[in-house]
Amino acid sequence: MIDFIDLSLVNWSRGQFAMTAIIHWLFIPLTIGMTYIIAIAQTIHVKTGDPEWEKLAKFWAKLFGINFAIGVGTGIILGLEFGTNWSNYSWISGDIFGAPLAAEGIMAFFLESTFITIMFFGWGKVSKKFHLVSCYLVAFGASLSALWILVANAWMNYPVGMVFNPDTARHEMIDFWAVLLSPFAINKFLHTIASGFAIGSFFIIAISSWFLLKKRNILLAKRSIIIAGTFGLIGSLFVAATGDGSAYNVAQHQPAKLAAMEGLYNGSEGVGLVTIGMLTPGKKVGDDKPDFVFRHEIPKALSFLGFRDFNAFVPGANDLVYGNVEHGILSAEERISKGKLALKALADYKTAVNAGDDIGKNNALAEFRLYEEHMGYGHFADPESILPNIPFIFYSFRLMVGAGFFLIAVAGFLLFMTIKNRIEKNKWFLRLGILAFPVAFVASMAGWIVAEVGRQPWTIQDFLPTMVSVSNINTTAVLLTFWMFLAILIILVIAEVRIMLFAIKKGPEQKKGGSNV
């Protein structure tokens, strides 16, 4: 299938995608979360007629607009990067992966982009109810967009509803609903959308806290904290709840990712959940070094969370690489050799088809089907390369979880203090409100690292390795465009942040004679 793999091409292609994805994700959660808060504020305005609520909605809509523009710009890069940098992946998975992206375009992007025009330009031009409905449709469109792209992403982690067609040499969809409604897809959507709600809320809390510290726009700030605090608290709690579902799915279908998340080298029954710990530096699979320098764990919790059984067996990295006969786990070496047989059978099948040899074709196909499930492994040479980077995933996971619990506490605390009208009593409360925003981003980025780096070395879990997915171009082309995009995006991000800071400093528009206190 692939004659030569250039690892520098693979790494730079991964780097380019990671760079654009990270920059894109700086803006998307804000878009997802803020739209609902704007819509809620505008609803209260329409219900009560209080102009201060409209002013609040307009102010956050202005910041939303600044953020939305660059989110759109970085989004198109990612969408087309599947084609430009991952063209083999695009062909091998396009029959399944392309459909959610197209559905996103048809169902979500148009909804968002059409009604955002009304949301931005419709104040006073269309009826208040039409404007309000438009705000909700923008919010709904942003969430729907997230649904489709997360369905596609979930499929990469848990490929279902497909069959490999040896004639076209690609995976083909046979069950759209299995792809759309897979437990991975549903949980990933709920987990990620809730994190968007939380991050959008913490953005608003941070700016509102700054207003209160500066003793300006007090009414707007307090009202914003009440809405965003409530929304952020619900969002954060939901992130935690769905996080359990995510970990359960990983335990069921991505054992290597789970082993990395837990720094688990040797599998056993009744495994504890590490709450905090330090991995032994330089530790490798198969060596005799202890797994941890120190750790604190909750006994049997990992077995329970992963398999709903306190005594369940959880495989470790060594079991996945070297096999575990007792628990029916094949070694990576065995899977690699079966995978190579599958690839050879596929090549024989192609040769027989080209030669018009029906008997040879049928024999090769039968051989291929025998080893098909291992085909992806046939591209590897080193059994240990089937694992992701364990320390990176282990620490990212703890960072995400720790930050997540911190955010739940902060949202609850600030909400309580605001309702009790004691939020301004202590400047440290407000500083905490500002700090929560970057912490929310750290949690979110760490979560994506666990999800995506933890899936390595696969683009499609167990079926297609990342190294086979890249475009057949030279590394120089990827390098050149990596630096070009990095330079452009950094400049645009700096511009975005500066515009945002100026707009925040300026605050909401003051009508003549109006007051915001």
Add this chain to the structure above:
Amino acid sequence: MSVVGSFLVFLLFVQGGQTLLGVLGKNEMEKTMIVNSIGRKWEFTFTTLVLFAAGMFASFPLFYATSFGGAYYAWKIFLICFVLQAVSFEYRRKKGNLLGQKTYEGFLYVNGFLGTFLLGAAVATFFTGSSFIRNDYNLSTWQTELYGIEILFNFTNISLGLAILFLARTLGALYLLNNINYDIIRERARKQIIFNALPFLVFFLYFMIRVFLMDGYAVNPDTKVVFMEPYKYLNNYLQMPVALVLFLLGVVLVLYGIGIAIFKRSDKGIWFSGSGTILTVLSIFFILGFNNTSFYPSSSDIQSSLTIENASSSLYTLKAMTYISLFVPVILGYIFFTWRAIDKGKINPEDMNDNSDQHVY
């Protein structure tokens, strides 16, 4: 996909309008009116472009993989054009925008000129061929290290690129004539319709004559072997009367829209020329894909050429996409509704005040 592609070319009036910014707007107020007029439509073009790319991924993954992964530099430059556009409307006049107003206006020019030209040149390769080979596993490799830049070495490609650029400018002027309530800009727009329609016609005619006279990439329906057939694309029109009628009707409508704007001083030309653009482009896509034609031919290895049959998704996926496409009339409905709502009042100088209650670009 042909329909989406056709609408995309019509919606390039946004890009055309961007290139006319300095010609139609001589002072800050006039420029701001133009930016706000086209700025309220840019997301339609952008979203249609994204949908076109995503739709090609879903419906023709082999095209998506071959073209995007091969003509790498061309598509990356094209992408940059649109990234720059996405931020320019919003950031142009905002305080703290780092690069200054003129830079963002420069970005709008880059998107307007280069984006339309590259798109036209890329579509022309559907007739002239691209330099790739495809192996038994349908994995493709581009045959030059210019990765798509080489499409600019072919004058037929360049001619369609220029035709699309001048068409976009013509449509942009027609749109602004219709959307802005300010006589000075309207008069300048009328002049620009003449200045841009003429080169558009020259390059478009050159391209079409060239296409009609060239050998085309035909497919034997039984053996699936691709071969060169003299006058293939002209034959396609003659053998598919529907496509021919669409083409002729489209061209007449484009010319009629331009004509009434110039000679009858009507501001409704955009609707005729816009509809004509959609029909003409649709007919061009028809002669590319139907009647046993390769729609993405390879000039390096003719048997690697892509056809609707070998490049498309599985039947199951295509059916799923068809169900999803049932949403399109709904989308067209709400776009029509919101477009009317927002354009009820034309763009006026009074609305451009920064201190007004409106969102202003």
